[in-house]
Amino acid sequence: MTLRGLITDWGGVLTTPLRDAIGAWIQADDIDNDGYRTVMREWFQNAYAGDGVVSPVHGLEDGTLPVAEFERRLAERLRTRGGAAVAAEGLLTRMFAAFEPVEPMYEVLRKARAAGIRTCLLSNSWGNSYPRELFAELFDGVVISGEVGLRKPDPEIFQHALELLDLPPQDCAFIDDIEHNVRAAERLGIVGVHHVDADGTAARLEELLGVSLR
Known part of the structure; x- marks a missing residue:
């Protein structure tokens, strides 16, 4: 061929690899890892389900959900390991910085x-x-x-x-x-x-x- x-x-x-970048961000921002993985598992399952369910991941990727709104929704679901809120602004930039x-x-x-x-x-x-x-x-x-x-x-x-x-x-x-x-x-x-x-x-x-x- x-x-x-x-x-x-x-x-x-x-x-x-994405996992390496995410790992560096989780450590740098002191993100609760279990909480992050829970929300991502939910959002990715819906993004690839193919049954009409639209997740924030789907909207972010096809451009129908603005970056700032995705960051707001994700930050709302996350906490630091100490239970503090996570800053929404610039969240994706920090996530992929590595x-x-x-x-x-x-x-x-x-x-x-x-x-x-x-x-x-x-x-x-x-x-x-x-x-x-x-x-x-x-x-x-x-x-x-x-x-x-x-x-x-x-x-x-x-x-x-x-x-x-x-x-x-x-x-x-x-x-x-x-x-x-x-x-x-x-x-x-x-x-x-x-x-x-x-x-x-x-x-x-x-x-x-x-x-x-x-």
């Missing part, structure tokens, strides 16, 4: 594109600050959920990415650290790559794209 297109998530693929770029994955994109592979970013945004100054170098297309009013795992957002690449689904691979999103892409005929670490993902992509990426 030799594919011609590569679609990639951002947070947790081109950055250090995100760091994963250079081997950036190198994968550069080498793939140099070999003629068309590339696209497909990211569910949480009000993140993206390295937009690198987009022209790395991507032929960029799809950020809150900017297009769609979110993964909705089929329409994958279709939008495919249209930007001007490629059929069977000619493209999709990388994500959330398995639910990978399976959604596969249902459309896209080749899914569940990202766990840079080396494993690069090795799998070398098989799929037929080029050296490391």
Whole structure:
């Protein structure tokens, strides 16, 4: 199999893992970890339920819920380990402050594109600050959920990415650290790559794209 297109998530693929960033934020802001995990479990289950239930995560990602309102709702549900309130303003900035770029994955994109592979970013945004100054170098297309009013795992957002690449689904691979999103892409005929670490993902992509990426 030799594919011609590569679609990639951002947070947790081109950055250090989400769990690491969240762990650093919980420690820095002295957040009660059990309380945080309880609310996130509830909100994420609803966001991926597919039964018409809309959670704050869903609204944040597709742009229908403003960042400030999401921060207010989340802060309302959180407490510090000492029981104090959590500041809402800037909550998401603090939450993702420990995100760091994963250079081997950036190198994968550069080498793939140099070999003629068309590339696209497909990211569910949480009000993140993206390295937009690198987009022209790395991507032929960029799809950020809150900017297009769609979110993964909705089929329409994958279709939008495919249209930007001007490629059929069977000619493209999709990388994500959330398995639910990978399976959604596969249902459309896209080749899914569940990202766990840079080396494993690069090795799998070398098989799929037929080029050296490391």
